Amino acid sequence: MGDYYVPAKYLLNKIVDAEILVAPFITAKTIELGSKYSPEFVCTPFKYTLGTMIESLDNGANILIQFGGGCRYGYYSELQEQILKDLGYKFELLNLITNGKANIKRIYKMIKRIDKNFNVFKGLYYFFITIKMVKYMDKIDDYIRKNIGFEINKSSFSNLKKEMLEKFASVNNPFSLYILYKKYFKRFKKIKINKSKNCLKVGIIGELYTLMEPFSNYYLERELAKFNIELKRFTNVTYLLLKYKKVNKKALKKSKEYMKYQFSADASSNVYWTKYLCDKKYDGIIHIKSSFCTPEIGVMPILDKIANEKNVPMIHFSFDSNTSEVGIKTRLEAFYDMIEMRRK
Amino acid sequence: MNCYLGVDIGSISTKGVIIDENNNIITSSYIWTEGNPVNAVKKLINILKNNLDSKYVVKGIGTTGSARKLIGLLLDANIVKNEIMAHAIGTLSIYPDVKTILEIGGQDSKIILLNNGIITDYAMNTLCAAGTGSFLSSQAKRLNINIEDFGPLALKSNNPVKIAARCTVFAESDLIHKAQVGYKKEDIVAGLCKSIVLNYLNNVGKGKKIKSPVIFQGGVSKNLGVLKYFKEILNTDVIVDPNSHLMGALGIAILAKKNSLGKTYDLNIQNISFDTKAIDCGGCSNNCELLRIYKDNKLIDIWGNRCDKYIKN
Numbered sequence: 001m002g003d004y005y006v007p008a009k010y011l012l013n014k015i016v017d018a019e020i021l022v023a024p025f026i027t028a029k030t031i032e033l034g035s036k037y038s039p040e041f042v043c044t045p046f047k048y049t050l051g052t053m054i055e056s057l058d059n060g061a062n063i064l065i066q067f068g069g070g071c072r073y074g075y076y077s078e079l080q081e082q083i084l085k086d087l088g089y090k091f092e093l094l095n096l097i098t099n100g101k102a103n104i105k106r107i108y109k110m111i112k113r114i115d116k117n118f119n120v121f122k123g124l125y126y127f128f129i130t131i132k133m134v135k136y137m138d139k140i141d142d143y144i145r146k147n148i149g150f151e152i153n154k155s156s157f158s159n160l161k162k163e164m165l166e167k168f169a170s171v172n173n174p175f176s177l178y179i180l181y182k183k184y185f186k187r188f189k190k191i192k193i194n195k196s197k198n199c200l201k202v203g204i205i206g207e208l209y210t211l212m213e214p215f216s217n218y219y220l221e222r223e224l225a226k227f228n229i230e231l232k233r234f235t236n237v238t239y240l241l242l243k244y245k246k247v248n249k250k251a252l253k254k255s256k257e258y259m260k261y262q263f264s265a266d267a268s269s270n271v272y273w274t275k276y277l278c279d280k281k282y283d284g285i286i287h288i289k290s291s292f293c294t295p296e297i298g299v300m301p302i303l304d305k306i307a308n309e310k311n312v313p314m315i316h317f318s319f320d321s322n323t324s325e326v327g328i329k330t331r332l333e334a335f336y337d338m339i340e341m342r343r344k
Numbered sequence: 345m346n347c348y349l350g351v352d353i354g355s356i357s358t359k360g361v362i363i364d365e366n367n368n369i370i371t372s373s374y375i376w377t378e379g380n381p382v383n384a385v386k387k388l389i390n391i392l393k394n395n396l397d398s399k400y401v402v403k404g405i406g407t408t409g410s411a412r413k414l415i416g417l418l419l420d421a422n423i424v425k426n427e428i429m430a431h432a433i434g435t436l437s438i439y440p441d442v443k444t445i446l447e448i449g450g451q452d453s454k455i456i457l458l459n460n461g462i463i464t465d466y467a468m469n470t471l472c473a474a475g476t477g478s479f480l481s482s483q484a485k486r487l488n489i490n491i492e493d494f495g496p497l498a499l500k501s502n503n504p505v506k507i508a509a510r511c512t513v514f515a516e517s518d519l520i521h522k523a524q525v526g527y528k529k530e531d532i533v534a535g536l537c538k539s540i541v542l543n544y545l546n547n548v549g550k551g552k553k554i555k556s557p558v559i560f561q562g563g564v565s566k567n568l569g570v571l572k573y574f575k576e577i578l579n580t581d582v583i584v585d586p587n588s589h590l591m592g593a594l595g596i597a598i599l600a601k602k603n604s605l606g607k608t609y610d611l612n613i614q615n616i617s618f619d620t621k622a623i624d625c626g627g628c629s630n631n632c633e634l635l636r637i638y639k640d641n642k643l644i645d646i647w648g649n650r651c652d653k654y655i656k657n
Binding site for chain 2: 024027028029030155219301304311313326327330331333334337338341342344
């Protein structure tokens with residue numbers, strides 16, 4: 001999912017003695033494979049992850065790791081395991097989260113099964129570094145999203161990020177990671193940009209997988225940045241791992257006028273964020289989800305109501321394996337024209 | 345004198361207008377695209393050129409519609425814009441106080457909400473073509489009615505049949521069923537017109553506040569039956585401009601005027617050879633379908649790649 005394979009691979013490499021295969025980048029073939037063996041009306045992340053699993057197994061993997069929860073995603077790994085076994089693959093699937101909870105004892109047992117010499121303290125130590133790495137990455141990504149639309153030399157942000165991730169992958173202690181982070185943040189700030197103070201600002205909210213995997217949203221952020229727009233996205237792994245509960249609680253408290261009960265997955269947070277973006281005078285909000293994503297469908301009327309009341313334009317995109325790319329581009333272009341016209 | 349050309353290349357028809365400095369239409373044309381936008385535009389430009397007084401020089405060209413990018417390259421347009429913007433600008437030039445634009449074209453339908461001359465919201469159909477012109481024309485063909493007679497026939501009916509119009513395929517089965525059990529043709533035709541309106545309001549217009557003045561345009565706006573049911577269901581007056589089918593082209597011509605680079609265009613494009621070749625990239629497992637575009641046998645652009653391999657400068 002996005003660039004998060006870097007910390008994930010880092011952690012596994014450090015704590016277990018096994019060959020770690022990074023899942024291949026998602027391509028048109030992935031989704032083709034995934035759709036072929038998925039129930040048709042399941043949400044798109046199921047298809048992407050199933051496709052990725054098949055590609056990984058074909059590359060020689062024999063242990064797959066999956067985790068997820070919050071909505072029906074929590075049941076996906078069991079179903080995917082069954083589909084893959086029916087296809088004749090032989091493998092072991094480690095599902096880190098069951099019943100919506102990460103059971104530390106169970107995870108420990110699982111890791112022990114992969115590597116008998118697994119050391120808990122070493123594991124925790126590197127887990128700590130990995131969490132830090134994710135946090136730093138997300139902070140850098142926030143900065144990139146704000147500024148990439150205004151870069152003067154093409155690809156200067158993405159090239160530097162690539163370099164940074166390579167360096168991140170070879171750190172050994174939290175301190176050197178911190179030094180690296182500081183160093184690269186400085187370099188990112190030095191990248192020449194041509195940004196005016198009152199540039200257009202757009203917030204992107206929605207369902208987590210579609211938000212974080214650029215292939216599944218047809219590189220929406222890249223397309224938007226081309227219009228010289230500052231982007232804001234809340235959903236990232238830092239949020240999912242560390243802030244999820246807190247933000248969700250806060251969301252319910254702060255948006256009482258719009259909802260009484262918690263929605264599943266990130267839907268409640270999206271209500272709160274929509275309110276936040278409207279109040280912060282963003283020029284527009286883009287809400288994206290995979291087709292058939294139930295929590296987000298449930299929350300859409302509320303989001304529309306907020307946007308309507310606060311007079312901020314909002315569009316929704318539903319991505320599916322059959323979505324036409326041209327259609328998305330036309331609608332994005334029109335959205336940009338609209339918010340630019342409103343500014344004037 | 346300076347003039348500006350706007351071309352709107354839709355799925356079914358290709359529209360072109362030439363305007364003067366004051367946004368008045370000097371000449372216009374409306375022809376079928378017939379699945380070949382390049383040929384249609386060559387034909388269109390030829391008609392426009394023959395109708396244009398020799399005192400005019402073209403100082404700007406704009407393209408819109410689904411083939412805007414391709415034709416933009418062919419004509420070397422100074423502006424290429426999406427249909428929503430073009431329709432809004434075109435309509436605003438005639439009705440400055442418009443609040444709602446309903447547009448139903450061949451393959452897509454959209455709603456544009458405006459306030460004080462600014463687009464505040466818009467929506468386009470997403471999943472199905474059940475509420476669009478191509479569905480009407482395919483049904484007209486099946487019922488053996490000229491599409492031009494469709495509207496007047498619908499007006500004759502006092503009792504339009506109810507049609508399940510969620511999806512074109514099911515709507516067609518329902519239409520056949522209604523005909524087989526003996527409903528009159530005009531009732532079926534009227535029911536079809538009504539179902540287009542209901543479908544449009546339930547899909548594209550869902551949750552949008554439709555305020556008057558309401559302008560209805562696009563090819564389907566010429567259908568009197570659809571217009572009648574829009575008025576009836578919205579319970580408000582719906583205006584159809586005599587040039588309602590040209591609004592997109594007019595809008596893009598105005599935008600071409602605003603963004604004119606001062607360059608003079610030659611409308612002799614009949615002999616320009618314009619070719620496209622599709623190849624599968626094969627560079628990775630994305631296997632993008634690349635479209636190479638040749639103008640006078642020179643490669644001028646490549647489209648369709650997901651990576652940065654072929655970005656033009």
